[in-house]
Amino acid sequence: MERKAQILSGVTFIAMLLAIYMVFIYAPIERKMGILQKIFYFHVSTAWIPYLAFLVVFLCSIVFLWRRDKRWDTIAFCSAEIGLVIDTLVLITGSIWAKPAWGVWWTWEPRLTTSLIMWLLYAGYLLLRRSVEEAMRRARFAAVYGIAAFISVPISFMSIRWWRTIHPVVIKPTGIELEPPMITALIVCLVAFTLFYFCLLQQRYRLKKIKDEIEDIKSELGG
Amino acid sequence: MERRTRILITVVIVLILLGYLVYSTVGGSFLYYRTVSEVKMDESLHGKPVRVIGKVVKDSFEEKESGYRFKISDGKEEILVLYKGILPSTFKEDAEVIAEGIYERGVGIRAKNLLARCPSKYITK
Missing domain, CATH: 1.20.5 (Single alpha-helices involved in coiled-coils or other helix-helix interfaces)
Known part of the structure; x- marks a missing residue:
């Protein structure tokens, strides 16, 4: 198990280095926005992680309610936490890019608003978990909430396709409107950040399990 | 409890x-924004805050003491935009912009904010 974690960390590290190379050296400079457009690679590849992380929360919540095995609840919790942290980065990188590209840090348009709602819902998920003390009850509440909150994910994803927005739609059903080297760089970034997510999830899960075991021992000792 | x-x-x-x-x-x-034609057709919008999208009309841009004046168009209709703030870096003729402000009858849009809409297509040099 330890060995697997080390391999995953190593592969992630190499993928991240490769991603930096692809973005800053391999990918060409965009004509209109220049060097600014580089943030696109990080923004898009981090933006997909919360969607993935919250899908994991959703699936693990369903399996938990079905099997009542606490391990699924632990994975859901860890995934929600990582998803929220990375989602925060998405909002920050998006805002940094919006200022030079659109002229404002923030505007209440559909993609930004639905993404903020998603962020709030998962912040609420973590708050809810903190407010219930008994473990099985907490897991049950969190699972129901984790399933319901997932509705915000497809809405956030589809918002730029359903409604009038200022946010660009780069990946369309007709294809990606990017030049081939830019697509390659984007794919490398997507893979690197996906590996990073699984790497964090594995480490967080291990930590959480150790913490829960300590809590169990404490309560057995009458702590 | x-x-x-x-x-x-x-x-x-x-x-x-x-x-x-x-x-x-x-x-x-x-609607996050309306087109120029939609704004012009809707009488109920007079004096109300609106967001209007349009392309900056060629040779319509003027810089006066009172601020910037230019027209935006959706291909069919044009509307005047009055704006005092900082222009977005991508602002130029034919660029797509979103003007946020009050729609004044007989005048146009008194914009509080001006946003640029970037193309979703990235091209190299």
Whole structure:
């Protein structure tokens, strides 16, 4: 198990280095926005992680309610936490890019608003978990909430396709409107950040399990 | 009981925030922006805050002491935009912009904010 974690960390590290190379050296400079457009690679590849992380929360919540095995609840919790942290980065990188590209840090348009709602819902998920003390009850509440909150994910994803927005739609059903080297760089970034997510999830899960075991021992000792 | 109260408060706060966000975005209409033709056709918008999208009309740009004046167009109709703030870096003729402000009858849009809409297509040199 330890060995697997080390391999995953190593592969992630190499993928991240490769991603930096692809973005800053391999990918060409965009004509209109220049060097600014580089943030696109990080923004898009981090933006997909919360969607993935919250899908994991959703699936693990369903399996938990079905099997009542606490391990699924632990994975859901860890995934929600990582998803929220990375989602925060998405909002920050998006805002940094919006200022030079659109002229404002923030505007209440559909993609930004639905993404903020998603962020709030998962912040609420973590708050809810903190407010219930008994473990099985907490897991049950969190699972129901984790399933319901997932509705915000497809809405956030589809918002730029359903409604009038200022946010660009780069990946369309007709294809990606990017030049081939830019697509390659984007794919490398997507893979690197996906590996990073699984790497964090594995480490967080291990930590959480150790913490829960300590809590169990404490309560057995009458702590 | 106490735990339940805490959960309830959390849920209520989240719901209120969500409700407010949804209302402030889509409240009234589902439209983030309107086209120039849509604004010109709708009498009820006079004196109201609007967001209008359009391309900056060629040779319409003027810089005066009172601020910038230019026209935006959707290909069919044109409307005058009055704006005092900082122009977005991508602002130029034929660029797509969104003007946020009050629609004044007989004048045009008195814009508080001017946003540039970038192309979703990235091209190299």
